[in-house]
Amino acid sequence: MFTKILLPTDFSECSAGAAEAARLLAEKFGSLVVLLHVLDEPATLDPMSRGEVPLETLRSRMEEFARENMSAFVARHFSGFRDFDTMLATGIPYREIIGKAREVAADLIVIGTHGRTGVEHVIFGSTAEKVVRMAPCPVLSVRRGGKQFVHP
Numbered sequence: 001m002f003t004k005i006l007l008p009t010d011f012s013e014c015s016a017g018a019a020e021a022a023r024l025l026a027e028k029f030g031s032l033v034v035l036l037h038v039l040d041e042p043a044t045l046d047p048m049s050r051g052e053v054p055l056e057t058l059r060s061r062m063e064e065f066a067r068e069n070m071s072a073f074v075a076r077h078f079s080g081f082r083d084f085d086t087m088l089a090t091g092i093p094y095r096e097i098i099g100k101a102r103e104v105a106a107d108l109i110v111i112g113t114h115g116r117t118g119v120e121h122v123i124f125g126s127t128a129e130k131v132v133r134m135a136p137c138p139v140l141s142v143r144r145g146g147k148q149f150v151h152p
Contacts, residue, residue: 002031006106008097009037011069014112018142019077022110026083033084034104037066038093094130102136109139
């Protein structure tokens, strides 16, 4: 049913829950899991957030950080599981997730959500919510502190 599962990750606890669900589904259906981390482009463009650090240096540091964290995330959540690929992208997270879902022909996106509400939701928005609304395939959102995902 699901040959390719896209798993966007920001390496948070929310992503850990989504990784668990994606792995269980992949094991059940024999799916390939494509892990994606998006380097947030607007953060690199804002001179206030980067200070005196040159843009290329900041991008290089962000990519190095992402590669290190991706390796650690894979080791923690996909040890012993062979059917996965990793990808890094730069841009606006929800747009990159949707674009990569199309690019890899994902049958399902499994995404963690921070479950923000109220003012925090208004200020930060929700990447997961935007992905659910615009994705080219079904989306499973896994909320932090939600119910444990149990293999059917």
